[in-house]
Amino acid sequence: DIQMTQSPSTLSASVGDRVTVTCRASQSISSWLAWYQQKPGKAPKLLIYDASILESGVPSRFSGSGSGTEFTLTISSLQPDDFATYYCQEYNTYRSAFGQGTKLEIK
Amino acid sequence: EVQLVESGGGLVQPGGSLRLSCAVSGFIVSSNYMSWVRQAPGKGPEWVSLIYPSGKANYADSVKGRFTISTDNSKNTLFLQMDSLRAEDTAVYYCARASLTGMAVFDYWGQGTLVTVSS
Numbered sequence: 001d002i003q004m005t006q007s008p009s010t011l012s013a014s015v016g017d018r019v020t021v022t023c024r025a026s027q028s029i030s031s032w033l034a035w036y037q038q039k040p041g042k043a044p045k046l047l048i049y050d051a052s053i054l055e056s057g058v059p060s061r062f063s064g065s066g067s068g069t070e071f072t073l074t075i076s077s078l079q080p081d082d083f084a085t086y087y088c089q090e091y092n093t094y095r096s097a098f099g100q101g102t103k104l105e106i107k
Numbered sequence: 108e109v110q111l112v113e114s115g116g117g118l119v120q121p122g123g124s125l126r127l128s129c130a131v132s133g134f135i136v137s138s139n140y141m142s143w144v145r146q147a148p149g150k151g152p153e154w155v156s157l158i159y160p161s162g163k164a165n166y167a168d169s170v171k172g173r174f175t176i177s178t179d180n181s182k183n184t185l186f187l188q189m190d191s192l193r194a195e196d197t198a199v200y201y202c203a204r205a206s207l208t209g210m211a212v213f214d215y216w217g218q219g220t221l222v223t224v225s226s
Contacts (some may be wrong), residue, residue, distance in 0.1 A: 032209070036152075036213075042218075043201050043203075043217065043218060044152060044201075044213070045216075046206070046212065046213060046214050049206065049208055049209070049212045050208065055214065087151055087152060089212075091209055091210075091211035091212055093211075094157050094210055094211055095154065095165070095167065098151040099151055100150070101151050
């Protein structure tokens with residue numbers, strides 16, 4: 001099974017900051033990677049799929065890059081609504097796997 | 108408007124059974140790839156099961172032989188029958204629709220239903 005490892009686990013930042021979250025796969029997954037945002041008590045929300053394609057309605061300050069085993073999620077200018085937990089997900093096969101999450105906190 | 112509404116969670120003893128339901132509006136369940144995804148407290152999501160439009164089903168190794176996914180087309184509802192429950196099955200269970208881009212990219216989710224397995 002493919003393992004997904006995110007770093008950091010927690011990230012403290014301020015409104016307006018540019019932040020990057022990294023996700024590494026235990027084997028190559030081409031570009032079969034998605035990013036989700038989750039707020040407490042809510043379901044995950046799809047942000048990006050195929051490593052870099054923005055889901056409809058997601059603000060353009062979110063972007064994704066990478067291929068193979070290393071991927072990044074970047075938020076260009078943090079807004080108050082962005083403080084949440086972010087998960088990467090590989091879908092190389094139907095047995096998709098999620099990372100353990102990166103909690104983005106207000107500094 | 109698309110809505111997915113889960114129900115059926117609760118407290119159950121180890122070895123017991125529960126049946127989760129996911130009532131869908133806004134699209135046809137049987138025409139889409141549908142999954143159950145669970146999330147244990149403080150953990151990342153974990154894919155549990157997938158049903159294809161053809162009716163074929165796949166399961167995570169951790170639930171294979173114990174859980175069964177199905178749909179009722181007349182009710183436009185997705186189900187998850189969970190038998191021989193274990194403490195490690197404790198989680199919030201979400202139903203999710205796979206986007207048109209891939210069978211495991213989830214663009215619509217329910218609100219979740221909590222399953223607690225404890226004596």
